[in-house]
Amino acid sequence: MRKPSAGRVARLAACVTAAGLVTVGMAAVPAAADSDQLWIVSPWELVLPKAVDGGQAPVSTVALGLYHDNANYRVTDGKLTVDVSGLTGVAEVTWPENCAPAGTTAVCSFPEVPLNGETPVELKVRAAAGAETGAGGQITYTGQAETSAGGALTAYESQTTVRVASGPDLVMTQVAPVTGVAPGSTVPVPVSVVNNGNEPANGVDVTMYVTRGLDIGAVAPQCTSTPLGEGAIKALTKVDCAFADVVEPGGSFALPSALQAKVASYALAERIDIGARAGGGAEELDQGNNGTVASIGVTNTADFAIRGARLTAEAGATVQAPVTFRNRGPAWVANLGSGDPVGSVDVTIPRGATATTVPDACEPRTADGGWWENEVRTGAPRYLCQLPIWVAEKQTVTFPFELRIDTVITGAKGAITLKPPYGTAFPFDPNPANHQAKLVLNPAV
Template structure:
């Protein structure tokens, strides 16, 4: 839409005013734009740390240097450690924030220390007392980040708790002999500890009659004591679930996918595996026939896990007790059923009139759609009436449309 003449004049006046204001600012601050002196802060002294044990403490020997040509009047040094580590004896000129897992960020502790002093070009500094870190019982492979910056103060992460000031005496930066300065504004290294984590699975005991739909719930857990940062350890462990013979899958767990008579499921749904975390997988199975001794299984895949020394709980049985009458077949694999095509929710009953007891087995005959055990026959006359009624309704709608 064309701009009315008076709006065009107003816009021109605003542009002219902004241009004049810009010239005034430039004229008033020639040093900021003319001499080219800028600071360039870098950190150094941070190297990977290995062989620690839960309960150990260590200091962070960080250095700060200014490789630019201008002095930084105030600097901030920020530290971040993942959840197997924590800060101790934090100086009062530092603020600490706890940040829970969100998006692609794993849980961590962040400490930002303010140094209200000049950092001159060509000079290397270090805190007069280094920041101390403690190794927690859940440590295994952790990550340490260090960053230095000047200008405005860094803000808290909005996804974390409010930051709090340290209680130890404040520290300042002190000059060091030349050498040892870093080359980057931020550094990330690994911190490893000697520890173990026990991945384990739990099976299920199912019971029902032929034609019933039963709930199968099996579990995977990391029993600790260590947590696992997935990007730093061997990836790829999966859960393989094989239903008992004589059953068909009516509804699979949402995260599991069929693979040659079994189901492959992810071990967890994030960047890390916290200690004592547990994941459940829920399926709906229809009991098609009675097979003596039928059983399925839940098992971990066989990728190397050097932290997991207990292999006895990497596989568990899924048993099926078919009660009452019903046909008995030979031992064999489970039928595919709907092969999990329904997807959807992974908890609760499959719907209809079926109810699930505390032992995760269906206590009645299931619902109409899944078991067929309560389906009433539709006579030919009834079916014809349904078809005739539908045709009459369609003709009436067409006539109404033609009259309108």
């Protein structure tokens, strides 16, 4: 069994960037501490550039860590044992100060084992002189620690597969997030790339996905822009650039002019996903370090509102019962990175009525909000309707229910509640009072 891989992934349109995958080994926990677990953090794979022309190969970093996951216990005296005997003739290792080497193994110390996946141990690894392309081996890891619950924690063994290869390796410099930006301002976005490979990159292809609250202009003559999405309003603009620059090993690349992002009046949580790859379709040593996300948080608000309906009908009649959401702005709201809806609308059907037509975006629920077990979607007492993953300023989304009046009950009310995707509130919305409404059938005169 393994705990899911830990890795930062930027998701936007075609997903231009992904961070390195890591292995996390599950702990074998003795009975005295069976409510906590110890984990090893290590990369699945390491690709080392081959040494060229008798010189030394570039250095790569292997980031390692230990952590546990129960905050009720203190875990100390962590020891991560790293065995590099499998790299003989393949790679050379330089140990950090927090590791005590003895031959081809070293014990790395963690006086206090944290609760997260920090990686304070960094090995410096380079391909051995004479190691040919295709040569490979493994680094293996074991971990132990003491717990305040009594006894010891022992992690399952973990491995990193190492291989020697040859080629370019463009590494994108990570962009720090920016917050507190005012609408109408301009934000500089640094774009720089270093070739950590052992061969030149013959050209650099840059792709950017820009959310609609930002305008980066024409960028350069080598770039083309394509709006993405359906309808008149496009949530994204894709910018493709092909530069003829040759980037030698150890060399760097930057755009011809500094990238500037103009912030629109309707901007809120904006981002530019930036990826760079070697031109000509060249295979890179590591394709997991080619991208970054420039996150730009704008000081703005969006007023989400929900509206119900008041309907009159006789027994046996079917009436349209629209439930309407509106973003009153001034900002648009988008979850393009996560792909989550911007919110959901919880609709309770009034007593004496049956939902005979249900919008596709609405899932049936029981009266208390549980899963609806029936295969038929109509006739449920309650529905949870998902909004899109983005809504423009002043945009309206309507959920067109149809209700059959089975029994006329004067003033029968169904509750309508707007809910955020996480937590209990929309942090950008200053007016939560209009997040609730009623669906009223045959109101009293």
